[in-house]
Amino acid sequence: MSGFVFSEKPIEIADGDGAYVTDSNGTEYLDMGASYACVPLGHGHEAVQEAVSDQLSKITYVQASYPVEVRTKLYKLLAETAPKTVDKVWLCNSGTEANEAALKFARSATGNSKIIATKRGFHGRTMGALATTWKDKYKQPYEPLMGDVEFVPYGDTEAMAEAVDDETAAVIIEPVQGEGGINPARKEYLQRVRVETATSGAALIFDEVQTGMGRTGTLWASEWADVVPDMITSAKGLGNGVPIGATLCRDWIADNYGSHASTFSGGPVISAAAHATVSTIVDEEIPTHAAEIGEYMMGEIEAAVEEHELPVRDVRGNGLMVGVETKRGANRVLRELALEHQVLALPAGRTVVRLLPPLTINKEHVDTVVGALTEALS
Numbered sequence: 001m002s003g004f005v006f007s008e009k010p011i012e013i014a015d016g017d018g019a020y021v022t023d024s025n026g027t028e029y030l031d032m033g034a035s036y037a038c039v040p041l042g043h044g045h046e047a048v049q050e051a052v053s054d055q056l057s058k059i060t061y062v063q064a065s066y067p068v069e070v071r072t073k074l075y076k077l078l079a080e081t082a083p084k085t086v087d088k089v090w091l092c093n094s095g096t097e098a099n100e101a102a103l104k105f106a107r108s109a110t111g112n113s114k115i116i117a118t119k120r121g122f123h124g125r126t127m128g129a130l131a132t133t134w135k136d137k138y139k140q141p142y143e144p145l146m147g148d149v150e151f152v153p154y155g156d157t158e159a160m161a162e163a164v165d166d167e168t169a170a171v172i173i174e175p176v177q178g179e180g181g182i183n184p185a186r187k188e189y190l191q192r193v194r195v196e197t198a199t200s201g202a203a204l205i206f207d208e209v210q211t212g213m214g215r216t217g218t219l220w221a222s223e224w225a226d227v228v229p230d231m232i233t234s235a236k237g238l239g240n241g242v243p244i245g246a247t248l249c250r251d252w253i254a255d256n257y258g259s260h261a262s263t264f265s266g267g268p269v270i271s272a273a274a275h276a277t278v279s280t281i282v283d284e285e286i287p288t289h290a291a292e293i294g295e296y297m298m299g300e301i302e303a304a305v306e307e308h309e310l311p312v313r314d315v316r317g318n319g320l321m322v323g324v325e326t327k328r329g330a331n332r333v334l335r336e337l338a339l340e341h342q343v344l345a346l347p348a349g350r351t352v353v354r355l356l357p358p359l360t361i362n363k364e365h366v367d368t369v370v371g372a373l374t375e376a377l378s
């Protein structure tokens with residue numbers, strides 16, 4: 001018997017430390033994907049490990065209806081660090097569940113059913129979130145999915161203005177599309193989406209499952225976008241590898257959320273991991289570091305592309321969420337990066353090499369990656 005795997009890699013990972021993982025033969029790899037942004041503080045981060053083992057030694061699980069100190073502390077920390085007026089938190093265990101909750105809450109709070117999502121967007125793979133995900137390949141085998149979802153082109157202000165009306169429950173949108181190819185939105189576009197949704201009474205859901213936790217240079221992308229959404233969903237980096245999701249809600253949503261629950265919501269162990277992760281990111285000003293290193297990385301990649309005339313169409317991103325669109329298949333480049341240069345990265349579609357490293361990397365790590373990329377692309 002074997003487990004379900006998406007596409008098995010030829011490297012068995014045995015250990016991790018900071019920006020590096022080690023395979024079972026003892027070879028070290030620079031981890032520039034952080035397994036889809038799930039390890040913003042790097043592997044084996046002490047504060048997170050300590051928080052988890054401390055909590056394990058006290059109590060592993062107690063149902064969510066009993067308050068637990070560490071969960072209460074997490075609620076408070078998330079509310080304090082989120083854009084103002086986002087003040088209630090629903091906890092779950094993954095990104096798709098965080099979005100699933102957001103979609104339910106939007107329908108319940110508005111009394112409407114229509115959801116507007118964006119072309120090339122990705123919001124998860126459970127039936128509701130999947131219905132708001134763009135790629136047909138992910139949806140088609142499972143249809144019919146949740147109905148009343150309309151897709152508009154990402155970044156098209158007029159299309160969004162036309163689609164949002166007084167029958168809209170929510171707009172769900174990534175501030176930077178991840179899976180869809182690392183497509184950053186313009187701040188003005190996101191602000192216009194806020195205006196349109198506020199005017200029509202629809203909820204604005206920022207899916208920050210990938211962009212959150214400092215990834216794009218601020219703790220939440222909503223900060224640089226200067227937008228206060230009605231809900232922000234988070235997961236991937238939130239527990240530095242321990243699976244947790246969150247839906248941050250404004251009062252008008254939380255007060256009318258309907259009836260939603262999950263057995264493992266906000267367990268003490270995952271709450272401890274997330275509390276340690278978020279407080280470290282905030283206290284050590286990791287988002288500022290991510291902004292600086294991200295800018296350095298994009299600059300160095302662009303310089304290498306020019307100097308070596310590399311087959312690259314575009315380098316784009318925000319902070320340490322960076323996409324390099326190649327004129328060749330991304331998978332070939334990724335394979336060479338891993339096997340020849342011991343650098344792990346990710347694809348985003350067929351042509352984009354996606355870099356989502358731990359936010360704690362330094363310039364030397366960047367120089368190593370740019371060197372490896374240059375050779376892999378040459």
Ligand SMILES: *Cc1c(COP(=O)(O)O)cnc(C)c1O
Nearest residue numbers: 094095096122123124178209210
């Ligand atoms: C990964 C991702 C999800 C889904 O998260 P899971 O934890 O895999 O369910 C949703 N939205 C975005 C933007 C993501 O990157």
